[in-house]
Structures are given as C-alpha cells and as structure tokens.
Amino acid sequence: METVEKGWDEFWAELFRVKHRSTIPGIQQYDNLVVDFCIETLKLQEGDEILDIACGAGDHSIKFAQKGLQVTGFDISQTLIAVADKKASDAGVEVNLFRGDMREINFVKRFSGAVILSHSFGFFNHEENLRVLEGSFNALIDGGRLLLDLMNPYNLPKFQKTWSKIENGYLLSEPHSLDAPSGVLKGRPALFVDSEKARIILMDQDAMSNNDIRMYTALEIRAMLEDVGFKRIELFGQNKLPKMPYSANCERMVVIAEK
Ligand SMILES: C[S@@+](CC[C@H](N)C(=O)[O-])C[C@H]1O[C@@H](n2cnc3c(N)ncnc32)[C@H](O)[C@@H]1O
16 A cells, blocks of 8 residues: 655644544534633623634634624634635634734734634744743733633543544544653654555654644643733633633643733
C-alpha cells in the first residue's frame, strides 16, 4: 500500500476536526451544553458580540449565532474556515469568519465575550501563549469576559489508542503523552488508512509538533491573566451547567476572567 505524509492543516484539520469530530456520539448535544454554559458565565445578552478564538469548523460559532449573538470566529486553518463558512450558510446564520492567528489578535475594545474552547490554548512557547491572552484582553470591552475551556492538568483524560471509522477509511490515534519536566502534552501520533485510495496517510513532522499543548495549572493561568490586566478570575470544574467548583479531580478547568 502506498504511504504519503501530510502536513498539519490537511491531516489534522480535515481528518480530525471535520471527519472524526462529526462521528463522535452526542457531539451536537455536547456543543449545545458548552454554548449554554458560555452564554451564562460570560453574562451575554442577545445582540452582544462574541469572539470565538480558534473556532475550528465553526460548531460553536454557529450555535452562538443561533442564540442571537453577533459572532466573529477565526482559525489558523483555511480548510476549517471554509468548512465553517459552508456550515453557517447551510444553517442560515451570519457569522463573520476569517483565517487568523491567535497570536496576532488585532481587535480593540469590541467584544463583550471571547472564548477559547476545546483546549485550544497553550500551543506555543510561554511568551506567545501570553500574547494570546493579551490580544484577547485588548479585544474585549471594559467589563467583557474571556472563557478558557481547558483540560484539567491534575486529571488528564486517560488517553487510549483508538481506531475510528470515518469517511473513506479508518483513523488510528495513539495516546497523548505528558512530558512532565516541560509540562507539555505531546502531540498525538495518528495515521489514516484511506481505503478508497488504498493508501496510508501519515502526519509529517510539522503536523506532529503543531499538536503539542502546554498544560498550565490554575495558579499559572491566574498569574498570566493578571499579568495582562484581567481581574475577577473564576474557575469551574466542568464546561456545562450547573456551575461546578474547580477541584483536582474535575473533568475540565474552565477559567473566566473579566477585563
Ligand atoms: C482543538 S481544536 C478546537 C476547535 C474549536 N474551537 C472546537 O472547539 O471545536 C484547536 C483549533 O486551534 C486552531 N489553531 C491552532 N493554532 C492556531 C493559531 N495560531 N491561531 C488560530 N487558531 C489556531 C486549529 O486550527 C484548531 O481548529
């Protein structure tokens, strides 16, 4: 069987975020719960503007728009932005979507709320991660809130090796592994058996290293948020209602910070 390597955008965006995500049982209901939690904890009202940072294929952006919010979403992946655009128009909602880098957020005092969902924070070195928070801070109006939906570093999921059947083939995902000295959750190796074209697709080096995530503790995140000017920082242990206090064995670490 032929073997080909694909870069981050092609491999990860298309296979994981679009094809694999849509096969996860109950994903729509999960997204609804997350969106309701965000609207409640960010104290958003109909007509308010929200920024969906690293919006992926737009699954949450579209639901925010359906709830009457004015939504702007951006992502580094052009593949995902194209999918998000198509989904928004199929759903008949208006979402302002564009390709952008979260290290270069240029909005000034525009949004009542901003979200970084599904642990899309910590992809870079410490200075760049801080820059993401600084850009988010600048993008908010005074009193606006940022929500970070993160894995709980004290209770990481038990990652398993899994085979999933997705469109045109089978996706093998190896477990993530935590590099404890650096606090980095190392990118998850994966391959796709493309049964339609009778070939195996591997991730190239770029695809692998772009998948690393720095795991910050609550204390570290708090210090970073305060550093860029946020105040009234709250922590929750799940990304759905009811609000649950954050503790070591919670599923998630959700951080809300006010400008
Ligand atoms: C775990 S996915 C989450 C996507 C979406 N928020 C969701 O919950 O489904 C992480 C996202 O971060 C995006 N991303 C990675 N680096 C980025 C960057 N520098 N700027 C903006 N988005 C980025 C990826 O393309 C991907 O869509």
